[in-house]
Amino acid sequence: MKIAVGSTNPVKIEATKNIFSKFFDNLIINSFNVDSNVSAQPFGIETMQGAVNRARNLYKKFKDQYDFYVGIEGGIIELYNNFYSLGFCAILSKDNELHLGTSGWFELPNWFIKKLKEEKLELGDLIDNIANDKDSKKKYGAIGFLTRKKFNRKDLYEVAVIMALVPFLNKELYSKKA
Numbered sequence: 001m002k003i004a005v006g007s008t009n010p011v012k013i014e015a016t017k018n019i020f021s022k023f024f025d026n027l028i029i030n031s032f033n034v035d036s037n038v039s040a041q042p043f044g045i046e047t048m049q050g051a052v053n054r055a056r057n058l059y060k061k062f063k064d065q066y067d068f069y070v071g072i073e074g075g076i077i078e079l080y081n082n083f084y085s086l087g088f089c090a091i092l093s094k095d096n097e098l099h100l101g102t103s104g105w106f107e108l109p110n111w112f113i114k115k116l117k118e119e120k121l122e123l124g125d126l127i128d129n130i131a132n133d134k135d136s137k138k139k140y141g142a143i144g145f146l147t148r149k150k151f152n153r154k155d156l157y158e159v160a161v162i163m164a165l166v167p168f169l170n171k172e173l174y175s176k177k178a
Contacts, residue, residue, distance in 0.1 A: 004066040006034040006054030009138055012072045015157035034058055041122045047075025051088040059092050067094050083113045085142055089160035101163025103156040
């Protein structure tokens with residue numbers, strides 16, 4: 001089975017590999033730098049759209065060469081005056097069937113949001129500054145920083161990947177008419 005991942009970020013690649021390998025054998029996973037066509041720091045619906053765009057951009061580029069095209073996008077959503085970080089995963093099959101999943105959400109400190117908006121930063125850049133690190137989004141991410149590295153960005157994205165994969169694993173249930 002061949003899978004294309006719409007990012008060269010090792011966290012997104014590893015999350016995809018870990019989940020797909022639980023259900024499928026003989027995986028070939030290739031990663032490509034494709035545009036999400038959304039802001040560098042997505043807010044709101046842009047997060048979901050970025051994941052979908054990554055999967056669709058892969059499909060356009062490599063149509064019929066892969067069994068699945070995976071787009072993962074991290075972003076921030078506001079709900080009840082709080083801001084939450086999460087990841088969306090879009091999985092597009094070679095048959096052009098699309099399903100979405102989301103990771104768990106975790107609340108961000110309000111001052112993070114103020115700083116992100118004022119300085120036009122990505123969350124990963126802000127975490128790098130606070131943690132005095134580099135490329136945290138390619139390692140533990142904001143969730144890793146906030147959980148003292150007990151839970152990391154890969155763990156978060158694995159949840160999103162499995163949630164998007166569920167309908168593909170249960171085609172007979174999802175194809176039934178109500």
